[in-house]
Amino acid sequence: xxxxxxxxxxxxxxxxxxxxxxxxxxxxxxxxxxxxxxxxxxxxxxxxxxxxxxxxxxxxxxxxxxxxxxxxxxxxxxxxxxxxxxxxxxxxxxxxxxxxxxxxxxxxxxxxxxxxxxxxxxxxxxxxxxxxxxxxxxxxxxxxxxxxxxxxxxxxxxxxxxxxxxxxxxxxxxxxxxxxxxxxxxxxxxxxxxxxxxxxxxxxxxxxxxxxxxxxxxxxxxxxxxxxxxxxxxxxxxxxxxxxxxxxxxxxxxxxxxxxxxxxxxxxxxxxxxxxxxxxxxxxxxxxxxxxxxxxxxxxxxxxxxxxxxxxxxxxxxxxxxxxxxxxxxxxxxxxxxxxxxxxxxxxxxxxxxxxxxxxxxxxxxxxxxxxxxxxxxxxxxxxxxxxxxxxxxxxxxxxxxx
Numbered sequence: 001x002x003x004x005x006x007x008x009x010x011x012x013x014x015x016x017x018x019x020x021x022x023x024x025x026x027x028x029x030x031x032x033x034x035x036x037x038x039x040x041x042x043x044x045x046x047x048x049x050x051x052x053x054x055x056x057x058x059x060x061x062x063x064x065x066x067x068x069x070x071x072x073x074x075x076x077x078x079x080x081x082x083x084x085x086x087x088x089x090x091x092x093x094x095x096x097x098x099x100x101x102x103x104x105x106x107x108x109x110x111x112x113x114x115x116x117x118x119x120x121x122x123x124x125x126x127x128x129x130x131x132x133x134x135x136x137x138x139x140x141x142x143x144x145x146x147x148x149x150x151x152x153x154x155x156x157x158x159x160x161x162x163x164x165x166x167x168x169x170x171x172x173x174x175x176x177x178x179x180x181x182x183x184x185x186x187x188x189x190x191x192x193x194x195x196x197x198x199x200x201x202x203x204x205x206x207x208x209x210x211x212x213x214x215x216x217x218x219x220x221x222x223x224x225x226x227x228x229x230x231x232x233x234x235x236x237x238x239x240x241x242x243x244x245x246x247x248x249x250x251x252x253x254x255x256x257x258x259x260x261x262x263x264x265x266x267x268x269x270x271x272x273x274x275x276x277x278x279x280x281x282x283x284x285x286x287x288x289x290x291x292x293x294x295x296x297x298x299x300x301x302x303x304x305x306x307x308x309x310x311x312x313x314x315x316x317x318x319x320x321x322x323x324x325x326x327x328x329x330x331x332x333x334x335x336x337x338x339x340x341x342x343x344x345x346x347x348x349x350x351x352x353x354x355x356x357x358x359x360x361x362x363x364x365x366x367x368x369x370x371x372x373x374x375x376x377x378x379x380x381x382x383x384x385x386x387x388x389x390x391x392x393x394x395x396x397x398x399x400x401x402x403x
Contacts, residue, residue, distance in 0.1 A: 033118055033120070035115055036056065036110060037054050040052070045100050045123065045124045046204075047202065047204045047208075048204060048205055048208040049122075050095050050096070051093065051094040051108065053074075053092050054091050055092075059089065059090065059112060060086055064086050064089075065089060066086065067085070068083050069083075069084040069086060073110055074109075074110060075108070075109045078101075080096050081096065081098065082096035082097050099204070101266075102201050103126045103267060105123045105124075106121065106123070106124075107119065107120075108120050125201075127152065127269060128152065129151070129275075130151050130198050131150075132148060132275055137276075137277050139278035139279060140278065140281075141281055142246075142278035142280050144246045144247075144363050145364065146241065146242070146246070146252075148254055149238075150240055150254075151182075151197060152236045153201045155200060155236050155262065156235075156238070156261065156263050160263075161256075162177075164260035165255070165260070166255050167242055167252055167254055169249035171250075173249060175244065175247075176244070178241055181235070182197065182237030182238060182239055185231070197237055198236070199236075200235075200236045240254060247280065248282050249280050251279065252279070253274045253275060253277055254275040254277060255273070255274050256273040256274075257269070281305055281306075282368060283366065284305055284367050284368070284371060285303070285355040285371045286304060286305050287303040288301070288371075288375055289303075289375060290375040292377055292380055298345040299341060299345075300323070300341040300375060301338060302339045302340075304361070306337060306361045306363060308337065308359070308360070308361060308362065309360035309362055311360070312360070314334065317339060317359075318330070318332050321353070321356065322356070323343075323353055324352040325351070327345050327346070329342075329343050329344050330343035341353075347378070348378070349377065351375050352373075352374050354371070354372045355371045357369050
């Protein structure tokens with residue numbers, strides 16, 4: 001078991017585990033449904049769940065239709081406060097006053113007479129990841145400094161989560177992760193999901209209820225709520241990134257280990273959760289080629305495995321490169337992961353191109369070893385150009401006065 005200084009007290013964790021196990025064991029018994037039917041067939045509870053029952057025979061007088069039953073005939077264990085309303089003599093619905101708790105099993109039964117029997121166990125999801133941004137990484141060329149925005153269905157604190165988060169590759173090599181809370185600025189920068197963060201379990205309950213309820217204040221992310229500033233934190237979101245650049249390796253993953261705690265001391269990850277990232281490859285020149293065209297002349301293209309540093313430009317990049325023999329009027333231009341060298345290159349000349357070690361990438365890495373390759377410019381193949389279509393003859397205007 002992983003020890004963490006901010007983990008819930010051992011006694012609380014044991015009691016919570018025993019209670020869940022007891023209710024989970026009840027789920028093995030067959031459900032009972034006689035004389036009544038629960039309209040929702042799902043065994044999984046949602047935060048906005050209501051329970052509507054239809055009875056085979058009328059069970060209340062017509063005068064009670066539309067009234068609230070006190071006490072409610074629906075018994076829920078553990079307790080889930082709410083109110084039962086008779087929709088008709090044969091229909092009733094129970095509206096919970098709050099969302100059911102995450103990671104719980106609830107037993108439902110009816111106390112409404114010996115001819116009607118109902119028992120069923122419904123479960124809520126565990127504390128878990130509900131969304132990640134970016135959703136997909138380039139598995140063949142992962143950045144060595146990936147930053148992952150992870151949202152959960154309950155609030156949590158970075159200090160509590162830090163000891164349960166790590167990066168791991170295919171060989172089992174581990175890398176320490178840094179963790180901080182998501183801010184509104186992060187969501188503005190990563191606009192994939194827009195400014196609205198995925199809601200927690202409890203926020204989903206609040207959002208679904210009428211706004212006019214004075215006892216139910218709007219969440220900070222509710223429609224119409226005051227626009228937050230960029231420093232506002234999102235309590236159910238973490239930004240996770242490596243403490244140091246990830247080394248070259250295959251199949252890097254972000255691992256959230258079992259025991260990761262939520263802000264609620266009764267919630268923690270029941271099992272490991274992994275988010276696939278991809279392969280970190282070396283930064284290096286991968287191809288050098290001689291190109292010729294009638295429009296742009298002769299040039300040498302050097303392609304890299306990753307974008308080069310934005311601090312490089314047409315002037316200073318040449319200190320990392322050499323062409324032998326050196327042509328006159330040699331100039332360079334850059335575009336992401338490509339460097340183009342132009343100059344007075346000659347046909348059939350063998351040019352040795354060297355890319356020196358230490359050339360910086362946009363990521364915090366450099367080219368580890370020098371790379372050399374020889375290229376030659378060949379004459380352009382002859383082309384046969386067909387003349388374009390001749391324009392139609394212009395019509396001749398008749399002499400003035402001939403009509």
